[in-house]
Amino acid sequence: MRRCFFSIYVILILFSLLFAFSGYGQSDTIINRYRSYLLQIDTTDIAYVQKLHNSIRPDGTWSDINYQDTEPAAWNVSEHLKRLQAMATLFTKPNNALYQDVSLLRSIEKAIDHWTEKRYQSSNWWHNQIGVPRYMRDIIILLRHYLDDNRWQKALSVMAQLQVNDHYLAGNLIWCADLGLHYAALTDDLQLMQRCRDLIVKEVKIGRGEGIQPDYSFQQHGARLQMYQYGKAYIWESLRIAWQLRGTSLAFPDEKVQILTDVVLNGWQWMARGIYTVPGTMDRSSSRKGELRAADIRPLIPFIVAVSPERKRELMEMNAVMNQSRSLKGFRYYPFSDFAAYHRPEFSFFLKTISTRTLPTESINRENLKGKLLNSCDAYLIRTGEEYTDLMPVWDWNRLPGVTAFQGAHAIERKEFVGSVSDGVSGVSVMDYVIKDSIGRQKLSAKKLWVCYEDFIICLIAGIKDEQIPGRIYTAIDQCRWHGSIATDLNSIELSEGTHVLHGVSWVYHNGFAYILLESSDMEIQLKSVTGSWHDINRAESKTVITEKVFTPVIYHNSKENNATGYVLTRANSTAAVNKLVRRPHWSVISNDENVQAVHLKKNVLMAAFHNAGTVPYKKGKINVDKACLMLVKGGKIYISDPTHKGATVTITTHRHAKTIALPKDGKTIIIENLL
Incomplete structure (x- = not known):
């Protein structure tokens, strides 16, 4: 019996050693x-690193970095580590x-020594617990x-500023657990490695929280659409971690990889035109230079393919x-984040x-x-992607594209x-x-109301009412980069x-693009060279003054005389094509008031918003609803949803039948057949 127990003991020890x-x-x-x-996705310019190498000072600093910076967002001091990472990348x-x-390595060592001696701290917890450790992780792993040993231990102690906090959510959770996973791998802490992996896997889920x-x-920071800010961290890093762990005992379950791949294909790519997106997808980070190109996920695609x-x-x-x-090509609406994307071969809306x-x-x-009015x-109308990219510093933020407002809104x-x-x-x-x-x-x-059909975006505005507004009410139908000539039906020559x-x-x-008014109206068209700086909208950004040419067409409304109006946005190759379209429009507004807004299009397509119970003509009959809803009629089918998300x-x-339908509580569309 004693021999049996001894054998089992030996087996357990061997198993433990094997596991270790x-x-x-x-x-x-x-x-x-x-x-x-890191090396595969690297695009570091060798001339840039050579410049860093040549300009580093004997104490391991650079003269153009403000080491006393206290800006909470883009903390300038962290530029030191960003440069160090670039140098480490090309060295390896x-x-x-x-x-x-060897000379570059000496510069790298000086820069590391300076940081590990000073241990700079930001007023923003994110830099101290996530931003700085992320840079140092990359530097350590590249220069492993x-x-x-002395520099290794000091650099590792900087990375140890990370906090693996179970209470973080979404993007912040992925960032901290990712750091913990790598710190554990670098220090052979198998228990921490498992814990961090489990936190990441648990956070990869679909739900109504962040x-x-x-x-x-x-969404992050509450019910705010953050696809290319926190969402970028969450999706990109999770997929990269899944790639790192594939084939190991820590590998992601298949269903978690599927969730991540699905959000890339069904969310990420639809909220941009190619690599270009719009401010509505990223909230406050649209005030950061270059962020409207944040949808570029091409470097990660080979890694996603490897896991999916x-x-x-x-x-x-x-x-x-x-x-x-x-x-x-197609239309996607995201009811949980109030965002619509419409793609056509030649443009996106x-x-x-x-x-x-x-x-908000x-x-x-x-x-x-x-x-404040984002x-x-x-x-937004995008064809090339340059219509709005990096235009934010010179924007008139009271006249955002599409927004109906007044001075002081x-x-x-x-x-x-x-x-x-x-x-x-x-x-x-x-x-x-x-x-x-x-x-x-x-x-x-x-x-x-916005109707998206073929190459047309039809915007209806009804029931305009104002309280105590002394100035004019307007809709800025665009505010984009001015490119080429501008013409109107009133001018035989281009506007200057x-x-x-x-x-x-x-x-x-x-x-x-043609901007067609449903009825002739007063307009203000601004064609200006406008100056501004990123610092004006984001204190962490540059104060350098930039100048951009901006096109801003604005419709004026008179709510006292006419409280209903609208316009059409469409692609057009020439002013002659616009004139032809105005003479023979492809749309017909059949109602535009506070109760019903409806547009009839060719091929017997009907799109309508019933703000109350109402009736609209259709073919030789009518369609009636007894409660507020949204409706699209196409191909003999009725598509319907409840925009209040109450499940009405x-x-x-119709002239043939009546049917009572319980609509989904999440605002999604359902299809009804055999009613027309």
Whole structure:
């Protein structure tokens, strides 16, 4: 019996040793794969690193970095580590002139010594616990075999500033657990490695809290759409970690990889045109330079394919979209984040609305200083991607594209009747719209509707009412980079630079887009060279003054004489094509008032918002509903949704039948057949 117990004891010891060796082997796998990843995605310019090498001072600092900076957002002191990471990358990357350059290594050592001596701390916890440790992790892993033990331990102690906090959410949780995973691998802490892996896997989920929503949008800081800010960290890093852990005992379950791949294909790629996105997808980070290109996920696609080989065809198609060799086509609405995306071969349209279910834009850490009207039905037309990219410093933030407002408008008053209905190809969105000044004394209300069909975006505005507004009410139908000539139906010649106040305008043409008014109206068209700086909208950014040429067409409304109006956005190759379209429009507005807004299109397509019970003509009969809802009629089918997300029960009556339908509580579309 004693011999049996001894044998079992030996087996357990051997098993434990085998497990430990296996764990240590996995540590090396995680570290080596991460190093390989860093080198594969690297695009560092050798001239830039050579300049850093030549300009570093004897104490390991650079003269153009403000080491006393206290800015909470883009903390300038961390630029030191960013430069150090770039130098470490080219030092360890084969086939470049600085590979294993001894002189460069001496500069790297000086820069490391300076940081580990000073241990700079930011007033923003994120830099201390996530930002700085992330840079130091990369530096340590790249230089793993080149640092002496003393520097290694000091650098590792900087990385140890990380906090693996179970109470973090979504992107912040992924950041901290990712750091913990690598710290554990570097220190052979198998227990911490398992804990961090488990935290990441647990956080990869679909739900109504912060993170991936059931419609594949991404939210953080409450119900705010943050696809390319916190969502970028969450999605990108989680997929990269899944790639690192593949084939090990820490590998992600298949269903977690599927969730991440699904959000890339069904959310990420749809909220951008190629690599270009719009402010509504990222909230306050749109006040950071270059962020409207944040949708570029091309470097990660080979790694996603490695963990989702069965989705390779879809991922390669997405890569082609990013490379502009093909385009998406169709309409997607994200009811949990109040965002619509409409893609056509030649352009894309994006609309960010807001409801009682989503939150206004935020301005924290002295970012997004002028963006109080973001997410207030701002709407964007993109063809090349350069229409809005890096234009934010010179924007008139009171005239965001698509926003109906007045001088002094300060904030949206959120309403519940906000949503969309779609068949996946076309769609209609609606917003019960109220905007007010900072004290709530001046207020503007309206019903706004957007129809997306073929190459047309038709915007209806009805029920315009104002309270105590002394100035003019307007809608900025765009505010984009001025490119090429501008013409209107009133001018036989192109408009020159300046501000043009015009009466009775029917259409405006600019850069391949036509802006057609449903009825002649007064307009102000600004064609200006505007100056500004990133610092004006984000205190962490540069004070350098930039100048951009901006095109801003604005419609003026007169709520006392006519409280209903609208316009059409469409692609057009010439002013002659615009004139032809105006003479023979492809749309017919059959109702535009506070009760019903409806548009009839060719092929017997009908799109409507019933703000109350109502009736609209259809073919030789009528369609009646007994409660508020959204409707799209196409191909003999009725598509319907409840924009209030209450799950209303609606009775639809046509000339043939009547049917009572319980609508989903999440605002999603359902299809009804055999009623027409």
